Amino acid sequence: MADNLSVSPLAPAGGFPDLPVIAGVRFATTAAGIKYKGRTDVMLAELAPGTTIAGTFTRSKTRAAPVLDCEQKIGMPSEAGAAIVVNSGNANAFTGATGVASVKAVTKAAADATGIPEARVFTSSTGVIGEPLPHDRITVTLAALVDELDEHGIADAARAIMTTDTFPKGAGRTVEVDGYRIRIAGIAKGSGMIAPDMATMLAYVFTDARISRDSLQPLVAAACDESFNRITVDSDTSTSDTLLVAATGTSGVDVEGSDAFATALAEVMDDLARQVVRDGEGASKFVTVSVTGAASECDARQVAFAIANSPLVKTAIAGEDPNWGRVVMAVGKSGAEADRDCLSIRFGDVLVAKDGSVAPGYVETEAARHMGGDDISVSVDLGLGVGTATVYTCDLTSRYIAINADYRS
């Protein structure tokens, strides 16, 4: 197995951030020995009565059992408290009827231990696909976890949900709405969008703002589309991706219709999404792909993802090579409307190509200087319309191969 213990060179400086405490949310973690030795692998979050919960899930057709269970529960309005139980080390995916029984066992045990109705217990599992979840190892821990619930436990929670992640991911904001302060704090895990075995993306965001489930869900969906749905490490989509956003209302501040709240929520999710890319398997460079001038937003997104997912573009970036020919190729294959002779390409601020050929006065060493950094920007203007899109990705290195070729063997 490859050594995945060294922290990504792209990890945020300063380590895990100081997150605001959200009244009404308490955390506990434990080492249940599901797969890992010597580290925590179960997290319990308890949410106060009155909490509203929204969420989004993977679009995979082979969704894991916990995802199907969460999807069913998320739509049901409730005033009861809630609980979130997450384990790492095993995804409980492609486990058939056994997997469904495992979800049932964990949710029932959590309901018994917390006094929260089973319909309000949400679970996620992340780790290896296809192996039965040893759910007894989780259920036996729940009573003790309830005793240890702590409002200050969010950093430990971020660590307990990690798999191949090389650093825990957290983001928070404190904002004023109508003169009153509300707080948002979130955690995420993932070394890809992406990556079914050990890098499935999970994210949990908490706020003390008061907002109905019906108002929260569209905010979450829109922010997700601009954050977690704008990142890619390797184009592979997980069977378990889950984002839950819980609003306890404990601040007493109503944020229905507040732009400040919507913006802050979007910022927290964007921050978490970028951290997932910064921990992309084998990543040595953070890459922002911006597309402008597309015939439509949809076309812009298609071109941006074609560039961000192209193995040839990603390996060129790993090699610090301003290989704009590969960007042209990716535009061409995207399926979006494109006219070779209207295309411009920039690496950083350097105009590389314009109107269908190399830019007049282009000096490769200038572009190469930008490629030598660890924050790379690739901008493409299609020259056709007003569609724009931005996507975040990382480069493709031999370390990605080492991690993924050697993972189980």
Place this chain on the structure above:
Amino acid sequence: MADNLSVSPLAPAGGFPDLPVIAGVRFATTAAGIKYKGRTDVMLAELAPGTTIAGTFTRSKTRAAPVLDCEQKIGMPSEAGAAIVVNSGNANAFTGATGVASVKAVTKAAADATGIPEARVFTSSTGVIGEPLPHDRITVTLAALVDELDEHGIADAARAIMTTDTFPKGAGRTVEVDGYRIRIAGIAKGSGMIAPDMATMLAYVFTDARISRDSLQPLVAAACDESFNRITVDSDTSTSDTLLVAATGTSGVDVEGSDAFATALAEVMDDLARQVVRDGEGASKFVTVSVTGAASECDARQVAFAIANSPLVKTAIAGEDPNWGRVVMAVGKSGAEADRDCLSIRFGDVLVAKDGSVAPGYVETEAARHMGGDDISVSVDLGLGVGTATVYTCDLTSRYIAINADYRS
């Protein structure tokens, strides 16, 4: 620059095949010094009067100038002779008006040297994108090339069109139609479908059969869809892919409506397509992905390509890991109709997963034994309908990264 000189471990044993000579087709090659030193990089093929020509081209929106020129000419019926000029080392792609002028210069010089009308001179260029083609180096060679034209030059032609290829690719058949013998011989280059810089796919197939252009084109399109359109190395699509099929009619045997001819033509193209995969950049394993039981042919193809293009599936294969969880993931993300609980997966003959979970009695060492070979088969039955598809690919190794990250630097 990575060392790309060692021959792929998947190269066909026995080297370049003994191909039948096609009367009416003559070849000449030369070292024009376009980019490479000490090897041939220009090929001229001359086709006798009466030859019909069909072809297919990349669907990229950023097609190179020679491709646009060929596309325009291929539809025009003609009884005149024809010429094909191919250079390696420079793709003449994304070169704007300069690129168009280069095509014009080469086709005019070839017409002058051969006496063939310009409208019947087809050119291809393969190599680096975005650099002007030094077309003078080609045009000065043409008169001498005409003097050296030789019916037996096909193996040299296969070598002159190579870029990062590690072996020349040829395939041929001799078949009887209505008791008379006809011959087919083809060459191809490419270390991917794919790969815009130096691995663009080009293929030229010649036959002495007699068939009209209108009958030949649909045969070529159908066979291409089952061969060159069924391979992927890295999911990147070239700006220059070109397939030309030329029927000289010199055998005097009319093959209109002949199944034997159609089958032989398809076999030659399939053989060449597999050789391209066998020379995939960094490939250490040849992979056949077969999908059955899909709701439609289109769904089957979508699932097969999702598996064949998944970096996580490809790295698992490189690591000889029967990681069927990643195959489940790829099915789920494909967008095709799928039901987790109807899915079966085999590696080689070993049934790995069935009805939504691991197969009863599955022993991983048996699947691992299959993965240790260099000819890997991944079969998925979706259990929904009668749609089937087969796609060929190779594994993703750190050598792919080395070749593509270091290529220009």
